[in-house]
Amino acid sequence: MRRDRGSHEVRTLISTIVLLLSIHSTLGFYLPGVAPEDFQTGDSLNVKVNKLSSTKTQLPYSYYSLPYCRPQTIVDSRENLGEVLRGDRIENSPFVFKMREPQMCHVVCQLTLDPKTAKEFKDKIADEYRVNMILDNLPLVEPIPRLDQEAPPVYQLGFNVGVKGQHSGSKDEKFFIHNHLTFTVKYHKDMQTDSARIVGFEVKPFSVKHEYEGQWNENTRLTTCDPHAQRTVSSSNSPQEVEDKQEIIFTYDVKFQESNVKWASRWDTYLLMSDDQIHWFSIVNSLMIVLFLSGMVAMIMLRTLFRDISKYNELETQEEAQEETGWKLVHADVFRPPNNSDLLCVYVGTGVQFIGMMLVTMMFAVLGFLSPSNRGGLMTVMLCLWVCMGFFAGYVSARLYKMFKGTEWKKIAFRTAFLFPATVFAVFFVLNALIWGQKSSGAVPFGTMFTLVFLWFGISFPLVFAGSYTGFKKPAIEDPVKTKQIPRQIPEQAWYMNPIFSILIGGILPFGAVFIELFFILTSIWLNQFYYIFGFLFLVFIILIVTCAEISIVLCYFQLCSEDYLWWWRSYLTSGSSALYLFLYATFYFFTKLDITKPISGMLYFGYMLIASYAFFVLTGTIGFYACFLFTRLIYSSVKID
Known part of the structure; x- marks a missing residue:
C-alpha cells in the first residue's frame, strides 16, 4: 500500500514537472540576466539583427524585409512571449567580427537596385526607420554629441536606414542610404586571464558612393575605401543615392576600444540617461x-x-428624542445592494487581479529580477502573473456576490473570467489585423495567438472558477447594521454633490x-x-x-x-475616473510629442492607449x-x- 502511495506521489511529481516545463517552453520564459561571456583574441563575434523600428509609424518590420545583405542561411533566434508581442525578430547576419582584430573597409555585398527595391528603401527612409542590431546581447547605439562638448553624448538605439535631403545644388529631394558602418566594440580586459568582455557596441553610419576600377568581383578593391592604403570613408565622400539601377556596395569598419566599464555596469549607459x-x-x-x-x-x-x-x-x-441627522440617518439603507451588483462584483474581482499583478511585478523589478538584457521579460512576467492572479479575482468577486445575496456563483465566475479579457482581446485582435495588413513583424503570429488563448482558457479560466468556488463556500460577509425593506427617499442634493460632478x-x-x-x-x-x-x-x-x-x-x-x-x-467611479484624464493626456501627448501621420499608426496608438486606460480604470x-x-x-x- 505504501509502495503504491509512493509511486503515485512520484507520478504526480513527474507530471507536475512536465506541466511546468511545457508552460516554460510555451512562454519561452527565462530568468533575467545573461552570464558574462569571456572572449579571447581572435574569437568570432556574431552580430545579430533585430527589427526595423520607427517612432513615426510604430510598425516594426523584419530586418530582411529590406534587400540587405544576407548570410548563406537565415536563422531565427528563439524569442519569448514578450519579445514576439513587442515585434522583435532576432536573426543572424553577415556581420562577423574577430575579437580585438580591427577590420577596415570590409565588403559585405554588392546590390543593384530595381524600381521595387528602390521604392522599399525610400519608403523606410522617409518614415525614419532605424536598424537595430545586437552583439553579445547588447543593443547597438549611435552616439549623438551634445551642444555642450564636455557632457556625455546622447545614445540612440540603432541607426537610420538613410537620410533624405538635397545634394550638389539640386532642389529636388533625394534619398541617401547608410551603406557604410563604422562599428566600435568596447571591451573590458581581465588583466589576469587576458580575456575580455564586451561592454559597449556603437556605430557611426555613413552614406558613401563607392567606386572601383574594372568589373566587379569578390576581389575588387575599392578606390573610395582601401584597407591596404589605410584609407576609410569620411563625411567628405559623395553620398550613395537611392534610385533605380543604382549600384550599392555595403561595407563596414570595426574598431576595438578598451574600456574601464565593468561587465556588470555595461547597461548603465542605456539606463541612466x-x-x-x-x-x-x-x-x-x-x-x-x-x-x-x-x-x-x-x-x-x-x-x-x-x-x-x-x-x-x-x-x-x-x-433624547431628537431627530437623527447626517450620515447616521441612512444607516438602514447604506448597505443596500446596488443596481447591477453582479457587474460591480466582476469589476472589483478584476481590479484585485490587477493590483496583485502590479505589486508582484514591481517588487520583482525593484529587486532587479527584470533586467533589460532579458528582452520581453517584463511583458512575459506580467502576463504570467495576470493568469496566476485569476484565483484571487474569482475569490473576491464570489465573496462580494454572496454578500449581495447572490446564489449563482458559476455565472459570476464566468463573467469575471470573460468580461475584461474578452474586451481587451477583441480590441487587440482588431489592432493585430491592422498590423497584419501592413505586413509588419509586429503582427502576432498564429502560434503566439494560440498561446494567449491557451493562457486565458487553459489556465486563467480554471483558476477563476476555483477561486469563485472557494470564495462562495466561505460564510457571507455580514453587514454591521440591518437594511430595511423599503428604501429611503434621497433628498435633493446640492450642485456640488451631483454624481457626475463629484x-x-x-x-x-x-x-x-x-x-x-x-x-x-x-x-x-x-x-x-x-x-x-x-x-x-x-x-x-x-x-x-x-x-x-x-x-x-x-x-x-x-x-x-x-x-x-x-x-x-x-466609490468605484470616483477614483476610476482618473482613467479619463489618462486618456485625455495620452491624446495631448499624441499631438504634441509624436510625429505620427499615418492613419493606421494613429489607430494603433489610440487603440493601445484605450486598453491601457481601461485597465487603469479597473485598477484605480x-x-x-x-x-x-x-x-x-x-x-x-x-x-x-x-
Missing part, C-alpha cells in the same frame, strides 16, 4: 497631494467623525499624482527608449493607491452626510471601492443602532 531630478520632482509633487488628502482624511476621522460618533452614542444613552472631480488628484511619471512611461513605449527606474515607479504606485483611497473616502463621507446612500458604484476604481467599503463598515459599526 534620464534626469533623476525630474523623477524626484514627480515624487515630491505626488507627496504634496497625498499630504493634502491625508490632512483632510485626518480632519474627518479625528474631529468630525469622532465627534459625530460621540454625539450619536450620547443621544442613545440619554434617550466623480469627475475625484479623478483629478489620482491622475495628478502620477502624470509626471506617466510622461516617461509613454516616452519609453512610443519613442523607443528604455525605462528602468522601477524604484521611482513603485513609490508612485504606492502614492497612487493612497491617493485613490483617500479621495474616495473624503467624497464618500460628504455623500453620506448629504443623506445619499448610493455610494457603491460612485477597485482601490477606491475597497477604501470606501472598509470606511463605511468602520463608521457604522462604531455607533449604537436601535
